[in-house]
Amino acid sequence: MLYSFFALLALFIITTLTRTVLLSRREKVTADFREVKVRLHEAVERLSRAIQFKTISRQDAHKIDGEEFKKMHAFLEEAFPNVHRSLSKEIINHYSLMFTWEGSNPDLKPVMLTCHLDVVPVEPGTEQDWDHPPFQGKITDEYIYGRGTMDVQSGVMAILEGAEALLEQGFSPERTIILGFGHDEEIDGEFGASEIGRVLHERGTELEFLLDEGLPVVEELIEGIKCPVALVAIAEKGYLSLELSIETEGGHSSVPQGKTSIARLGEALHRLEENPLPAKFDGLVKSTFESLCSGMPLPLRYVFANLWMFKGPLKRFLATIPATDAALRTTTATTIFESGVKENVIPTLARAVVNFRIHPNDSLESVIEHVRRVINDDAIKIEKKFGFIEPSLVSSVKNEPFQQLSRSIRQVFPEVVVAPSLMVGATDARHYSALTPNIYRFFPLRAEQSDLDRVHGTNERLSIQNYGEMIQFYARLMINAAAVNPRTSISANFKPVDEIKDERKVKAS
Ligand SMILES: [Zn+2]
Numbered sequence: 001m002l003y004s005f006f007a008l009l010a011l012f013i014i015t016t017l018t019r020t021v022l023l024s025r026r027e028k029v030t031a032d033f034r035e036v037k038v039r040l041h042e043a044v045e046r047l048s049r050a051i052q053f054k055t056i057s058r059q060d061a062h063k064i065d066g067e068e069f070k071k072m073h074a075f076l077e078e079a080f081p082n083v084h085r086s087l088s089k090e091i092i093n094h095y096s097l098m099f100t101w102e103g104s105n106p107d108l109k110p111v112m113l114t115c116h117l118d119v120v121p122v123e124p125g126t127e128q129d130w131d132h133p134p135f136q137g138k139i140t141d142e143y144i145y146g147r148g149t150m151d152v153q154s155g156v157m158a159i160l161e162g163a164e165a166l167l168e169q170g171f172s173p174e175r176t177i178i179l180g181f182g183h184d185e186e187i188d189g190e191f192g193a194s195e196i197g198r199v200l201h202e203r204g205t206e207l208e209f210l211l212d213e214g215l216p217v218v219e220e221l222i223e224g225i226k227c228p229v230a231l232v233a234i235a236e237k238g239y240l241s242l243e244l245s246i247e248t249e250g251g252h253s254s255v256p257q258g259k260t261s262i263a264r265l266g267e268a269l270h271r272l273e274e275n276p277l278p279a280k281f282d283g284l285v286k287s288t289f290e291s292l293c294s295g296m297p298l299p300l301r302y303v304f305a306n307l308w309m310f311k312g313p314l315k316r317f318l319a320t321i322p323a324t325d326a327a328l329r330t331t332t333a334t335t336i337f338e339s340g341v342k343e344n345v346i347p348t349l350a351r352a353v354v355n356f357r358i359h360p361n362d363s364l365e366s367v368i369e370h371v372r373r374v375i376n377d378d379a380i381k382i383e384k385k386f387g388f389i390e391p392s393l394v395s396s397v398k399n400e401p402f403q404q405l406s407r408s409i410r411q412v413f414p415e416v417v418v419a420p421s422l423m424v425g426a427t428d429a430r431h432y433s434a435l436t437p438n439i440y441r442f443f444p445l446r447a448e449q450s451d452l453d454r455v456h457g458t459n460e461r462l463s464i465q466n467y468g469e470m471i472q473f474y475a476r477l478m479i480n481a482a483a484v485n486p487r488t489s490i491s492a493n494f495k496p497v498d499e500i501k502d503e504r505k506v507k508a509s
Pocket of ligand 1: 116151152185213
């Protein structure tokens with residue numbers, strides 16, 4: 001008896017430790033790839049000029065300043081001569097751009113990189129809070145300042161810089177590379193990315209994979225994880241607002257008759273918030289935490305590597321933190337409540353709007369069904385408001401595209417852990433969903449938690465060093481995804497001007 005107890009205990013320890021060790025291993029990044037030569041100071045000047053175009057998306061799509069987009073197109077033509085010579089350019093719906101870099105093997109499905117040309121406006125009254133004017137493109141010793149340096153003209157420019165540098169170094173892809181730059185992502189991409197997606201779909205284009213902007217490289221993601229984490233969103237939450245309304249007998253407040261519409265709707269909302277859609281600790285969230293294992297100290301690693309044992313308590317703990325709770329389930333938030341006009345009149349009508357961000361485990365239909373069941377009051381009308389979106393499919397992390405993407409990230413950011421993740425907001429990526437099931441959302445931006453307020457906020461800025469990494473990343477990804485032999489695909493003879501100057505300096509001193 002005692003013998004079998006110890007045998008079981010030994011088996012248990014061996015199994016859990018083996019899982020801990022296995023999940024702690026990180027793929028080694030070999031240093032046998034050649035860095036793409038980039039003249040960084042010239043690239044920074046070009047980014048600064050791009051920031052100066054006021055390609056602003058305002059809520060009313062008709063208020064677009066088309067001239068600014070056209071000026072930016074002209075600037076790109078001047079800034080990237082090789083790209084414009086070797087790739088075919090199409091202007092889609094006046095202001096969006098698509099480039100096609102034809103590969104030598106037509107049997108391979110193209111890969112597509114996307115970002116957007118538009119930026120959000122600067123909130124009126126905050127202009128003075130910027131250290132440097134938002135559309136000046138100021139370059140300091142360390143940073144480039146301005147609207148679009150983080151979201152996401154830097155991405156457009158880094159992709160084009162990467163392609164330009166590869167062309168200079170004699171790279172020619174075997175797989176076709178498509179670059180797509182929409183012009184209205186900040187107001188849902190209805191005219192930009194959606195149109196690019198439609199054009200490609202009509203041509204019958206099927207992609208190997210698509211990389212859109214997305215989550216960054218986060219410096220301190222969770223306490224206890226010592227290294228930065230590159231979050232690659234493999235799915236995107238859906239969106240739904242429901243209007244709930246109820247009409248009851250009104251009348252004078254001196255003679256109330258039963259529950260008022262306010263009270264009944266209030267009760268329904270209370271039930272909804274008390275009974276959110278269930279949290280699930282499986283699939284996507286599980287693979288996020290398993291990927292994070294290698295960056296954790298041993299005790300935490302043991303817990304996360306053996307989720308089969310710790311799943312329950314861990315789920316309860318993570319649900320107490322709003323940010324992780326939002327990754328585990330469809331969230332419920334009452335955002336509008338309206339009723340009543342006068343203090344002595346019982347209102348007949350009460351209405352509220354509840355906003356849901358739908359987890360890929362749920363759907364529009366299952367959320368509405370849940371609401372109906374929880375409210376359990378036939379007098380309350382439930383109506384879908386316009387603008388709803390189903391959650392995206394969950395892209396695989398076990399396929400070659402995800403491996404190429406992770407490898408490219410680790411080659412440029414060797415110290416990071418790559419973790420699949422869920423995008424809580426929306427990007428242009430959904431407009432391309434008909435072209436491939438392999439859609440990833442990642443942006444090679446290094447961000448500390450405090451930097452995230454700068455996105456869409458004040459003092460948006462990008463470090464020059466990080467911009468260099470961005471260019472390397474996109475160039476590296478194009479090589480890894482589209483070259484016959486990634487190791488020998490670029491010429492070693494190319495010398496960037498920076499380097500020639502440095503050599504001269506060495507000789508002179
Ligand atoms: Zn963006």
